[in-house]
Structures are given as structure tokens and as C-alpha cells.
Amino acid sequence: MIVLFTDFGTHDPYVGQVKARLAVDAPGVPTIDLLHEVPDFNPHAGAHLLAALAHGFPPGTVFLAVVDPGVGTPRGTVVMQADGRWYVGPDNGLLSVVAARAQDTRLWRIVWRPEALSATFHGRDLFAPVAAALARGDFPQDWLDAVDALGVEFGPGDLSRIVYIDHYGNAWTGVRGEPSVACVRAAGREFTQADCFAAVEKSHGLWFVNSVGLVELAVNRGSAAATYGLRVGDRVEVERMSGVSPRPAAARENH
């Protein structure tokens, strides 16, 4: 299975070009659109989203992860194997939270360059053929050089910011729900904990641990983003229950 995780957007002719390449290079392999709306130009938010989402996928899954504002510059490009899953993308931090949290990580720099390489669309020209080879089970030895570390690393810690706002207006944070969170503040107010949307009154705010393990802010049958003016990048404050060790803070929280 190849899983696409990009900021290419769902409206534009970018994803289709990547999928056509994959259909030719890895025929019969299912391709899943996981997310094409990673906040634009924001590998930091993307890194935390990818780390949260990747857990649900089976071993052998190949993630084609592209949020790449530096495309065309000499930034590195990498293949990573982490806890049995494969990742292909730019070396700009996007894969680094997965790397830092994994039990077992192996890394390679992509040294291959295709004959036709657009300066602005490595997703189609460079990353897709590499992902296709991995998905077919053909490890492309000649295209790769083993390396010890990523060039850009955000570390294993949480990101105390909003990293995604969905179409309901729910705001995902980069903070994992475990160990137990006691109190969440954002936009100058404290949110109430609830297990599901309907546990609070209609139009009331809440926070909950979402389906991929992150603290999420919502409004029952409404939009938290619109109600509280929340935006990607906004800080959130999280207090954990006393006696529970907090996770280490993110090494680098600015983005």
C-alpha cells in the first residue's frame, strides 16, 4: 500500500500526476490519499501529523510524504524505514518526528536523479518512482546511500500548537493525549474535557483525545475554528495531571 501525505491540495492537477506515475511504476498496488492538505509550506506541523497518523497503517506501507517548499534547492531527499513502514520525502524535518519516536530507524539519501526532473515537482519525478519501487518490493539499492541521521530534526517531543483544522472546524494540536492531560487552554480560554461531541451542549466547546491520539479542540455541532478564531500555528497550553511525567518538550517549536 502506498499512502500519499502532501500539501498538493485536493483540487489541483498534482495528485493525479503522481498517481498516474505510481499506476505505471507499481501496477496493482493500492494507493491511498491520506492527506493532501497538510498546512502549506509547513513541514513542522506536517511532521507531527504524520507521526500521529502513521500508527494506524500496516507494516510494509510506503508513505510518499511531500511538503517541500525548498524543492529545487539542494535540500536532501531521503528514504526511511521506521518500525517496519517506509517513508519517502524531503529531508526538511517532515519525517523527523516519526524517526525520533521509532524503535528502529534506517535512513538512506536518494542519490538517483531521473532523466526528466522538473525543478518544482519532485513528488512526481523523483519521490513517486522511488516509492513505487519500494511498494513493488524492489529495494532500489543503486539509487540510495545509507546515512546515519536526517539533516533536519524536530525531535520526539510534542508540539504545543494547532497543527491542523478540519472542515468541521475542529482543531488538532500536536500534543498527544497520553499521559493524561488535565487542562487545555487556547485562544485565552480553558476547554472542557469530553469523550465525544454530544457529551456537551450544542455549540459548546470541548477537548478530547482524537482518533489518532492527539488532543483536539471542537464545538458540538459547530466550528471551534470559527467560534474561537483558531488558526494553524496558534499556541495551546496543556497541563498534565500531577504525578504524571510530562513528555519532553519539542526541541524546536518555531516554524
Add this chain to the structure above:
Amino acid sequence: MIVLFTDFGTHDPYVGQVKARLAVDAPGVPTIDLLHEVPDFNPHAGAHLLAALAHGFPPGTVFLAVVDPGVGTPRGTVVMQADGRWYVGPDNGLLSVVAARAQDTRLWRIVWRPEALSATFHGRDLFAPVAAALARGDFPQDWLDAVDALGVEFGPGDLSRIVYIDHYGNAWTGVRGEPSVACVRAAGREFTQADCFAAVEKSHGLWFVNSVGLVELAVNRGSAAATYGLRVGDRVEVERMSGVSPRPAAARENH
């Protein structure tokens, strides 16, 4: 064939997680994204859209239908077989218009609960595995209890409201075009009947029976929603030709 009909949105990482589960549980079965923009939190509009859209699909199709603002509460979850097609979703009325109009309907309550069940994402954790089993042809007997009726029913009648606005700005109503409609009023004006967009002048309004049999309001090469300020939930008035029996009114029109 598995057909997805949800309010998960096309931008968010929800549909991809469902499709990854289906790819694992029902490999090789085509999965079709029919609609992920059912009006949010609105099973009533969704029920009428689903009833209109489902007709075009072949026998054996499995609809995974999720518009589920009550997820995580004790609302029921159901499997339905209606006129040879399967439906899996919450028991909140979403499947009830299909049920009430079908010649032949069988119903089961889903009693199975997966080991890992998110409080907010039953589409992925509960409904997708059930839909996958049906699509593989493995009726999951042990997961289901036969029941006689749905818990929430909207009845077989039409819904005299706007139930969907498409990206052109065309407004779908919940009113079927047969028996012959004579006159359609919405937003304080009467619309002209036409067979296709180009049958009226550019920027003029019209109504027509759309490609799934519903009365739809449009503007030739323009947006009916923007021109007339139409929104989902707005009432429409429909007069039928004298001598033609009207359909029964919807049992419950508020939403």
C-alpha cells in the same frame, strides 16, 4: 463495490483512514467516493440525497453511509439490505428514506465492537470492517442481530427543502421530479422549468429534474446559490399538475 457516502469532507485525513482499512479488509474490491460533503451534522438532508443517489448503483453494492453527529453516544448502528443493495451506518435516520421506499428491506443491529474503538471515528473502526466483510461476501452473522425496524425514521415522502448545493451553485431539493411538477418557488420567486442549462439565457434561473431525479434550481453559467442567496435547509414550494396525485409529505420535515 463499496460506495462511501459521508460528511467526512474531501480535505481531511478521515476518508483515507477508512479506505486504508477497506484496502486491508477487502483487498481488490473497488471503493468509490460518492459524496463526502453531505451537509455536516444533517442526517435528514443526507437521507434524501442517499435515496436519490443509490438507485444508479448495481445490486450487491455496499454503501458505507456515515453522517453521525451522535458518534460515541448510545445511538444504534445498523446493517440494511434494501432492494439488493447493502447499507452500513448509524441508526439516526440516515438510512431510513431508502428503507421506507424500498420494496424489500432487511435490518440488523451491529452488536460487534472492535478491540480498538475510537469514541469519535466509528466510520474507520466499526463501520468499515462491517462493510468490508459484506463486500467480500462474508455476511458477519456473529456481529449482527436481526431487528424489525429502524430506531429513527423520516418516512418515504419528499423533503421540501434544499438538501445540497454543488460547486456550480446549483441547489438540489429533496423533492422528486415525478409525478410532474408544475411550479417551483424558492427564495420568494418562481423558477422557470427547462430541460437543460443552455435552454435559458445566460445568468437566468431555471429548475429542472436532475440526473438523479430530484428537482434542482440552477442559473445558466452562473450560481443559483449566490444569485438567490440559497442555503441548505431553505424551504421550497412545489405545485404539481392538477389531476396528478402528490406524493405523501415527509413524515418529519424539520432537521
Add this chain to the structure above:
Amino acid sequence: MIVLFTDFGTHDPYVGQVKARLAVDAPGVPTIDLLHEVPDFNPHAGAHLLAALAHGFPPGTVFLAVVDPGVGTPRGTVVMQADGRWYVGPDNGLLSVVAARAQDTRLWRIVWRPEALSATFHGRDLFAPVAAALARGDFPQDWLDAVDALGVEFGPGDLSRIVYIDHYGNAWTGVRGEPSVACVRAAGREFTQADCFAAVEKSHGLWFVNSVGLVELAVNRGSAAATYGLRVGDRVEVERMSGVSPRPAAARENH
């Protein structure tokens, strides 16, 4: 491979209905969503986008190309084979730029009409079954009449207008980047040439030859559309290097 190129939008239940038909009529053939946001009602912009995008696809690809504001009127419907690829769509100019630039073009009028033909959704009812037959390798002889020319032709030349704005706010023009472009003006200002986004300062404008060969206007880590107020249809002025023959101007530039 069947490639969808339409103005059906990614949010609406149109694409899913087309794909369900294709899944039934051409089982096992990969279907790629290339673009469903061709500017609404604008076959002229669409014709230039299609010509630029089609190059990257392998021989035998079947393009289902539908931007069809005249659906339901007696406008023609065609099958085209151009340089080894197939195209199915309305005869309203949408296929004509591909036709005019191809080395080798063959054309047929679609004379077949399905039993159930919606007045407003020929994409599903007429074009999809024809595309499916071609993709299966069953040339539908009885459904087609060979013709010598399209009814509506835009010619082989470039279109000196903005033809698409992507979700980053980058503006695609209908002007090909070769032979060498020296200078690009739009919205009353001259743009700087650069090879990639990061070659200019953050928030600065640039133009570049994009991944499908068209001149594109962008802002590094920002939106060119928002920064300069660019819209589809806006004129752009392009000067080519002296000594390089310009391409012939488009036969018909208004739309």
C-alpha cells in the same frame, strides 16, 4: 488507464457516479483523477490545460474530458485519437488544442445514445461508457462515425491569459515556456524569472516554467493570486528573446 479531466468539482457527487460506471464497464482499469476543477464553463482555458497536462501520460491512456456548459443542446460529442492517446468529450473546443498540436489525429462523432440519457449528465451516461469501451480495448465501431474535423477549434497557439490558479495561489498561464521567454507582465507589473520558488526572497513574486511546460506566476511561500489580485482569464504579456521565433498567436483568444 482512464484519466478524468472535468469541471465536476471534487466535492460533489458527480465524479463518484462516473467512477462507478467505469468500475462496472471497465473493471480493473486504473482510473486517475487528474483535474476536476477546470475553470467552470470555460472550455478555452480547459483546452490549454489539457494540452499541457496530457504529454506526461503513456500511450493508450483514455482521457474522459468534460467541461460542457452546452450539455443537453445539440452540440457534438467526439472521440479523438491523438499521438497514441484517446480523448472522449464534447465538441466545444475542449479537445481542439490537443488536436491542433498533435502529429497524428483521428476523429469520430459519437452517434450512439444510451437508453437512459440524462439531459444534464452526459459525463456519466454517454462519455463514461464510451471511455470504458476504449479502455477495455473494444473500439466501439457501431457507436461512432469518422469525421474530418472538430466543429469548434481554438487552434495550436498559446493563450496569453491565466488559465488556472492552484491552491497555493500560483497562476498558470496558457503560454508555453519554450522558445525562451524573456519577460512576463501581468497585473501591471513585471515578474522576475527564477528556477524554483526558494530562488527568490520569501513573499517575492517570480515566474518559472512549470512542471508541465507552461509559464507560471508564483510568490515564494505565499499566494500570487492574493498578492497581485490575479484571476482566471486575466491577460498576461510575454516577450520572447529576440532572434527566437514566437509561436503563432492563438486563433481565438476570447472566452
